Amino acid sequence: MLQRIIMIIWKEFVQISRDPRMLGVVIVLPIFMLLLYGYAINLDVKHVRLAVYDQDGSQASRELVGAFTRSQYFDMAVQAWDERAVTQALDAGKARVALIIPATYSADLARGRRATVQVLVDGSDSTTASTAIGYLAGIVQSQNLQVSLQTLERAGQPVEHRARFWYNPELRSTNFIIPGLIAVILMMLAALLTSVTVVRERERGTIESLVVSPVMPFELMLGKLIPYVIIAFFDVLLVLTVGVFVFHIPFVGSVLLVLALSTLFVAAALGIGLLVSTVAPNQQVAMLTAVMATQLPTVLLSGFIFPISSMPHAIQLFTNIIPAAHFIRILRGIVLKGNGLAELWAPSLFLLVLGMVMLAASSARFKKTL
Amino acid sequence: MSNVLTYEHAVEVRELVKRFGAFTAVDRLDFTVKRGEIFGFLGPNGAGKSTTIRMLCGLLLPTAGRGTVAGLDIIRESERIKTRIGYMSQKFSLYEDLTVEENIAFYGGIYGVSDARLAERKAWILEMANLADRRHSLTGELAVGWKQRLALGCAMVHEPEILFLDEPTGGVDPISRRNFWDLIFTVAGAGVTVMVTTHYMDEAEHCDRLAMIYGGKLIALGSPAELKAQYADAGQLLEIEADPLMRALDVLAEAVHDVAVFGTTLHAVVHAARGEAMVRTTLERAGVAVRRVEPIAPSLEDVFVRLIEQADRQREEAG
Numbered sequence: 221m222l223q224r225i226i227m228i229i230w231k232e233f234v235q236i237s238r239d240p241r242m243l244g245v246v247i248v249l250p251i252f253m254l255l256l257y258g259y260a261i262n263l264d265v266k267h268v269r270l271a272v273y274d275q276d277g278s279q280a281s282r283e284l285v286g287a288f289t290r291s292q293y294f295d296m297a298v299q300a301w302d303e304r305a306v307t308q309a310l311d312a313g314k315a316r317v318a319l320i321i322p323a324t325y326s327a328d329l330a331r332g333r334r335a336t337v338q339v340l341v342d343g344s345d346s347t348t349a350s351t352a353i354g355y356l357a358g359i360v361q362s363q364n365l366q367v368s369l370q371t372l373e374r375a376g377q378p379v380e381h382r383a384r385f386w387y388n389p390e391l392r393s394t395n396f397i398i399p400g401l402i403a404v405i406l407m408m409l410a411a412l413l414t415s416v417t418v419v420r421e422r423e424r425g426t427i428e429s430l431v432v433s434p435v436m437p438f439e440l441m442l443g444k445l446i447p448y449v450i451i452a453f454f455d456v457l458l459v460l461t462v463g464v465f466v467f468h469i470p471f472v473g474s475v476l477l478v479l480a481l482s483t484l485f486v487a488a489a490l491g492i493g494l495l496v497s498t499v500a501p502n503q504q505v506a507m508l509t510a511v512m513a514t515q516l517p518t519v520l521l522s523g524f525i526f527p528i529s530s531m532p533h534a535i536q537l538f539t540n541i542i543p544a545a546h547f548i549r550i551l552r553g554i555v556l557k558g559n560g561l562a563e564l565w566a567p568s569l570f571l572l573v574l575g576m577v578m579l580a581a582s583s584a585r586f587k588k589t590l
Numbered sequence: 591m592s593n594v595l596t597y598e599h600a601v602e603v604r605e606l607v608k609r610f611g612a613f614t615a616v617d618r619l620d621f622t623v624k625r626g627e628i629f630g631f632l633g634p635n636g637a638g639k640s641t642t643i644r645m646l647c648g649l650l651l652p653t654a655g656r657g658t659v660a661g662l663d664i665i666r667e668s669e670r671i672k673t674r675i676g677y678m679s680q681k682f683s684l685y686e687d688l689t690v691e692e693n694i695a696f697y698g699g700i701y702g703v704s705d706a707r708l709a710e711r712k713a714w715i716l717e718m719a720n721l722a723d724r725r726h727s728l729t730g731e732l733a734v735g736w737k738q739r740l741a742l743g744c745a746m747v748h749e750p751e752i753l754f755l756d757e758p759t760g761g762v763d764p765i766s767r768r769n770f771w772d773l774i775f776t777v778a779g780a781g782v783t784v785m786v787t788t789h790y791m792d793e794a795e796h797c798d799r800l801a802m803i804y805g806g807k808l809i810a811l812g813s814p815a816e817l818k819a820q821y822a823d824a825g826q827l828l829e830i831e832a833d834p835l836m837r838a839l840d841v842l843a844e845a846v847h848d849v850a851v852f853g854t855t856l857h858a859v860v861h862a863a864r865g866e867a868m869v870r871t872t873l874e875r876a877g878v879a880v881r882r883v884e885p886i887a888p889s890l891e892d893v894f895v896r897l898i899e900q901a902d903r904q905r906e907e908a909g
């Protein structure tokens with residue numbers, strides 16, 4: 221049995237090494253995607269054009285405006301003198317976000333009452349809008365802190381902003397986004413890598429010699445999975461390196477733990493591709509299915525953008541079968557918070573089980589179709 | 591249960607049926623292949639040859655009926671059968687992106703051939719297939735004839751007792767075909783049972799025994815000599831050269847038992863001793879110029895064509 225698995229692993233490696241396209245998929249694609257998405261998310265939300273209508277015109281209100289414009293996330297684009305000018309600026313696209321400070325702002329602060337500022341966000345470009353709101357919340361909160369420090373004896377929560385926001389990144393959102401992005405990219409890549417391995421044998425007719433041989437479906441599936449786990453592991457190193465050196469994510473926790481748990485993740489993701497490969501009728505359908513089956517659920521339900529904790533309960537349960545959901549928890553936990561296995565055993569176990577289920581399902585599928 | 595030495599027939603099938611949906615590809619086949627013989631499986635496209643071989647090799651499950659290979663049941667013991675047989679599929683099924691040597695090593699490995707034995711087998715295959723000089727070439731770059739010899743080698747890397755060759759010489763030149771059949775004779779001479787499908791009548795002549803199948807049904811079974819003798823019982827075969835040929839065909843179709851076009855001539859079967867003269871007068875009366883009428887010994891092709899026409903007629907009569 222071991223000899224057969226080793227032969228299949230060896231054969232896969234020889235084939236991969238003779239396929240120049242693999243080099244592109246394995247090396248160029250992940251780096252390209254990470255840089256593209258990383259910078260797109262990173263840069264787009266800096267220098268958001270801001271319109272300000274300061275009805276108060278006081279020292280306190282000017283400080284609040286300053287906090288926005290100094291942050292490099294917002295650029296002062298329009299200084300408005302009435303509400304109509306604010307609406308016009310937003311409609312004409314001269315500003316994406318508008319800050320309206322009421323005339324009572326400094327007076328409210330001085331009396332220790334709750335001060336309210338109004339924020340209008342152009343929702344037409346929802347990605348920019350939502351990320352801008354995130355930054356906004358951060359700035360208002362840090363301003364909040366400053367203001368409340370100044371008004372400590374008089375107590376209360378002085379500044380309240382009225383924008384509803386559903387994503388709340390830290391000020392440096394890349395720390396939060398890049399680990400998620402790494403998971404999304406690895407997920408797609410892994411599923412793509414294995415999605416054609418079995419279909420290709422079927423299309424080329426080589427499947428017949430395999431099926432008449434004493435190779436068991438499980439041996440074949442494992443033999444096909446292992447080379448790609450090794451390759452995908454190389455990709456883990458690659459994207460983590462780019463994440464640390466290009467996007468400067470701080471690496472608080474154990475590198476070894478990240479690498480070890482990444483292996484579980486890529487094995488589960490590769491397993492999904494393998495399963496697709498045993499079902500798909502041809503290579504095109506296989507690749508398309510692998511991308512569709514992994515991309516949408518991974519982006520929407522992994523916690524990459526939308527926090528899982530704010531999803532309906534049924535959907536929260538569903539996210540458990542999404543490998544990236546567990547991996548993002550692991551990656552953020554280790555990279556940002558320095559978590560260890562003590563905190564992360566549950567998502568790790570999920571990944572292990574998912575991987576084994578995929579392997580078993582692929583083996584079962586393979587046996588039946590021939 | 592059964593071991594290497596105790597089975598009687600290399601292959602035995604009874605009432606074997608394979609349906610794909612409503613379509614019956616193999617229809618209640620019965621035949622046996624004796625140990626050590628070269629057994630030919632002859633039939634036109636779509637006759638069900640590949641489907642039958644795939645059931646014997648455990649690639650497809652029969653819809654009904656039963657069969658044994660090397661004394662092992664093809665449904666329940668297909669995994670045990672796999673180590674005892676070699677299979678060369680109709681479509682080339684080695685890895686084109688592996689080299690000649692790598693393909694041999696791979697198949698040797700998955701059949702559990704030990705390293706020491708594999709070195710011997712590899713040398714034997716390279717020699718047998720005359721591929722020693724090309725051992726490091728990518729398999730995809732080989733000419734078709736070489737590929738097929740390599741495929742035969744890989745199918746035999748684990749020294750199987752029974753070989754299933756599904757159209758091993760499809761699409762190669764006559765010299766390569768001749769070479770390939772020399773290999774088959776060598777292998778059979780060493781005691782391996784060979785079951786081989788083909789379209790070529792000259793190849794069928796090389797077989798110890800033949801099964802002819804058509805529309806999934808067995809239409810004849812026997813040695814080439816037996817099949818021709820059965821044909822001779824039906825009457826005398828005449829070769830006819832006439833002009834215009836198609837008009838002659840129409841006229842004779844009314845007058846004689848069996849007539850078919852063979853190249854630029856007609857072959858007709860007549861009952862009476864005076865058949866030759868009868869054919870001549872019939873044709874001349876119809877205004878056809880008769881060049882030559884000559885009694886000949888039937889070839890396998892005559893046997894085959896007549897059996898197929900008979901089967902077609904029976905099918906029409908049946909509905």
Ligand SMILES: Nc1ncnc2c1ncn2[C@@H]1O[C@H](COP(=O)(O)OP(=O)(O)OP(=O)(O)O)[C@@H](O)[C@H]1O
Pocket residue numbers: 610613615633634635636637638639640641642680
């Ligand atoms: N998987 C399948 N699904 C449906 N029909 C099939 C399948 N495999 C074969 N057939 C049909 O069964 C019939 C017999 O096919 P088979 O391949 O056994 O013929 P063959 O005698 O090998 O022909 P050839 O000389 O062309 O190789 C054909 O009509 C074919 O279309």
Ligand SMILES: [Mg+2]
Pocket residue numbers: 639640641680756757
């Ligand atoms: Mg065939």
